[in-house]
Amino acid sequence: MHAIVVTEPGGPEVLEWREVPEPRPGPGELVITVAAAGLNRADLLQRQGFYPPPPGASSVLGLECSGVVTEIGENVMGFAPGDEVCALLAGGGYAEKVVVPWEQVLPAPEGVPLVEAAALPEVACTVWSNVFMAARLRRGETLLVHGGGGGIGTFALQLAKAFGSRVAVTTGGPEKAARCRELGADQVIDYREEDFAELVEADVILDVIGAKYLSRNLKALNSGGRLVVIGMQGGTKGELDLGVLTGKRATVIGTRLRDRPVAEKGTIVRGVRDNVWPLVAAGAVRPVVDTIVPMEEAxxxxxxxxSGSHIGKVLLAR
Structure with a gap:
């Protein structure tokens, strides 16, 4: 088969479409012939040599895909060859085929084209596990999402609204702001011109920035608020005022999805299937796809x- 190979750490030019060995399923695994793969910021970091895959995972980029099941190993439950699916991966999505534990596979949601379904697994599992499982966002509470125009941001915004929460987002530029409002954002803050900490009182904050926003995130939290840090685009080290933290009885949570054990990922995937997929099928939550690019042109x-100009997800299609 063929896959996108990182020839050496570097810029996008190091990505090449090359012939590689076909994956074979072991016990509890299945093979998906890939229709499309979703891009994530982790892919950019791995390409540059900063985010290696977990032990045992494929070195091929790609943390989510959609496609058709073509082969199953022993002890696979709930799937058969011919099923249209999408999957959460530890790696391997930028390829013609990928092997994945069955626990990390989801049926392609009703009403979503198979290619576009590749935009869902990583963002759905990230948002469900962090905003709802870890931070326990409740109906009527306010969620602040940083990077509201990105893949995670556009999904978190829709899902929180579908569960009855008020949503504020930070984003940059009028086009992204307008799209966030279309998706239901109650408050849109241009981070280039406004200070969100002066404008928002949040019960839960979903943060992809990290150190740069740490003190302001804490300022923006309500009493009993929960800050979930899932990215570090703004650095890894910041100063935390413990007096403010304890005074607000706030919680700071740091999580990462990729290197969790299969059993933990399976729990998250089941939660998405039970709680999120019905909303996708009903049209209350939809994938937001900016651009679909041929996989060979990764x-x-x-x-x-x-460039940061995209809104929602960028996909690689076969």
């Missing part, structure tokens, strides 16, 4: 994502 897709 370098072009990476340049687009690095």
């Amino acid at each position: 370098a072009r897709a990476h340049r687009l994502m690095e």
Whole structure:
């Protein structure tokens, strides 16, 4: 088969479409013939040599895909060859085929084209596990989402609204702001011109920035608020005022999805299937796809994502 190979750490030009060995399923695993793969910021970091895959995972980029089950190993439950699916991966999505534990596979949601379904697994599992499982966002509470125009942001915004929460987002530029309002954002803050900490009182904050926003995130939290840090685009080290933290009885949670054990990922995937997929099928939550690029042109897709001009997800299609 063919896959996108990182020839050496570097820029998008190091991505090449090459012949590689086909994956074979072991016990509890199945093979998906890939229709499309979703881009994530972790892919850019791995390409640059900063985010290696977990032990035993494929070195091929790609943390989510959609496609058709073509082979199953022993002890696979609930799937058969021919099923249209999408999957949460530890790696391997930028390829013609990928092997994945069955616990991390979801049926392609009703009403979503198979290619576009590749935009869902990583963002759905990230948002469900962090905003709802870890931070326990409740109906009527306010969620603040940083990076509201990105893949995670557009999904978190829709899902929180579908569960009855008020949603504020930070984003940059009028086009992204308008799209966030279309998706239901109650408050849109342009981070280039406004200070969110002066404008928002949040019960839960979903943060992809990290150190740069740490003190302001804490300021923006309500009493009993929960800050969930899932990215570090703004650095890894910041100063935390413990007096403010304890005074607000706030919680700071740091999580990462990729290197969790299969059993934990399986719990998250089941939660998504039971609680999120019905909303997707009903049209209350939809994938937001900016651009679909041929998989062989992964370098072009990476340049687009690095430019920051996209809204929602960028996909690689076979």
